[in-house]
Amino acid sequence: MRAYPQPCVGNTLHCLWAKKTGPANIQTSYRFQNFLIDRDLRVLVVQAEMLKITAEGISFTLPEHCEAIRLGKVRRYACQEISVELIQNGMVFPGVLQDFSTMWFRVLLTAEPPQTFQWINSDSPVYVIFTHKSEVIYSGECTIIRQTQEKRERTFVLEYTRSQIQRSKPDRFKNAGYVLTPQPSIVFNHPLTGKMTSMELEELSSSWFAAVEYHDNSTLFPGLVIPELNLEITPDFSVKCKTQVISEAIYESDEKKTVNWRTVVLDMDVREQVKLSSLLERVADRKSYVCGKVDLDTLLSFFFSAGSVYPDKYVSMQPHKERFKETYEKLYIESPAIARHFIHQDKGIIQGHVSMLRFYENTWMIHHHAAVGSNTAGIAVLKQIGRYINDYRCLYSSHMDFLICYFRPDNRFPKRAFGGFTRALDDLKGCSMDPFAYLNFHFKSHVSPQDVN
Structure with missing residues (x-):
């Protein structure tokens, strides 16, 4: 029968039954032998002298010694x-x-x-x-x-029966994991015990991470889902996500056996995605920035230098310049959930840029790919956005079932990069390239949107 020990002073111990209502006729229905105390991997067997037993609890006189028995290889x-x-x-x-x-x-x-x-x-x-x-x-x-x-x-x-599980396609987990200094940790309420659990992180990537703990005290197993987990980089900087353990690797050393848990991200809020992606991109390349704050004048000057804003376009923009700046401030300073931007920057000078906008319910549009100088920065931001898409497209919170982009036919780089991909894939269901037209519609300053409708 389970019982809860009460505070003990001296050699007399009183325990209350775990069930508030004890068995009927407990004095005659049960015979006391000993009591057991669970101590993780050991159990203490106490041969005590019973003083009294009632429907509420039981009392003992404690001996000076007890026996410790090891239960098994791992803790229950x-x-x-x-x-x-x-x-x-x-x-x-x-x-x-x-x-x-x-x-x-x-x-x-x-x-x-x-x-x-x-x-x-x-x-x-x-x-x-x-x-x-x-x-x-x-x-x-x-x-x-x-x-x-x-x-x-x-x-x-x-x-x-399974030491690992197959979650999604393997290519999603081929992205590199990074060993960070100082070493991050994971903190979560264990879904089975309800207790707060903390482990060290050995590797961290955008879509998976590896946590380590001692094997005899391990708390995870392949297939376990953790509904809410915090990747704690520092006490004031953490990333929240839903994860699942997919595999284990056991290592033995002279000190103690450890187990490395490979855990995959099942879902992550879009703002948390930005925090993690921004950190890891800076680790991979100190010149890479994800959704960092940008000076608007510097950004517009870059667009002019890169040719993204050419004379004809500026002429059409100029009457609404302030409204354009307000829009860019919302996108690049406030960083809403529907927008992403990737910048390659060296000592404060923007060298490459590309953006994404959630254009439809489950479709994101890639736009404003630009670079100055050599193509190195332009390729760097394409790699950035490619990694982001590959890492987060499978998450429900991303709403990223489709991608679209647009470019002028006479722009050689996107025609070769995006158009070349379309031709190499040669599958219109996977990717198509279609001609579109646009025109400038000039609103009079006194015309309201209601009048236009």
């Missing part, structure tokens, strides 16, 4: 409010998760008539689903190790 953790479904051959058995480790877990299942536990073939694999407040935390194939023999409620111990 008690769980809170985790529902379980065990599925085999179309039969579903509900239950609760009692405890888990990084290697196996224990569940208490219920057989609802006409179900019986004889329907479960313990020699065949089963499929198990963990949920917390209707959110799936884990699902996967498992093997039954042992079970008790009760008829209505039965305890099962099961083992995970």
Whole structure:
């Protein structure tokens, strides 16, 4: 029977039953042998002298010594409010998760008539689903190790069968991971225990990261979903995301065995994407900036020098110059969720630029690709935006199912880069290049949009 120890002074210990209402006739129904204290990987077996036992609790006289027994290779953790479904051959058995480790877990299942536990073939694999407040935390194939023999409620111990899972296409995780100094960490409330957990990060990328912990105290396993995790770069700078553990790698050294968990990002708010991408781009290239604040006069001067704003265009813009500057201020200073810009800059001088705008519900438009001097900066910003697209296009929050861009047919670089890609792909369902026309529509200063409509 489970009990909670009360504050103890001297050699007398009083415990209260975990269940507020104790069993009837407890004095005659039970015989005391010893009590156990869970100490992570060990259990303390205490051969105490019972003083009294009631429906509320039990009291002991403590001995001077007790016996410590090692339980296993890895620590077990008690769980809170985790529902379980065990599925085999179309039969579903509900239950609760009692405890888990990084290697196996224990569940208490219920057989609802006409179900019986004889329907479960313990020699065949089963499929198990963990949920917390209707959110799936884990699902996967498992093997039954042992079970008790009760008829209505039965305890099962099961083992995970997969050391890694396949999430999305492998090419999404080929991007380089970076080792940062100082070393970041991850902080999250564990989805199974509810306790705050912290680990060191060994590698960090835009779409995955690798965290490390000691094997005997490990708390993760492949397939586990972490609904809310903070990548903590410093106490004042962190990135929030939803992640899933996809693989493990165990390392042994003279000190202690450790386990490296490869974890993939499932979703991340667009503003969090900018924070992480900006950090990693600066690590990869100190001249690369993602959505950094830009002086508008410097930016417009760059567009003139790069030829993005040519005389005919400026003539049409000039009467509305202030409104254009207001729009650019919203895009480049306020950095809204619908806009991204990538800049290659050296000692305060902008050398390359490209932007993205969420043009339709699930479509982003690439525009204003420009560079001055050699093509190095122009190619650098294309690589920046390419990495961003590849890393975040699979996330729901990105709303990035399609990409579009536009350029003048007489502009040789985009015609060769974007047009060359279209021709090389040779698949109109994947990418097409279509001619469009535009015209300048001149509004009179006294005409309102309602009048135009």
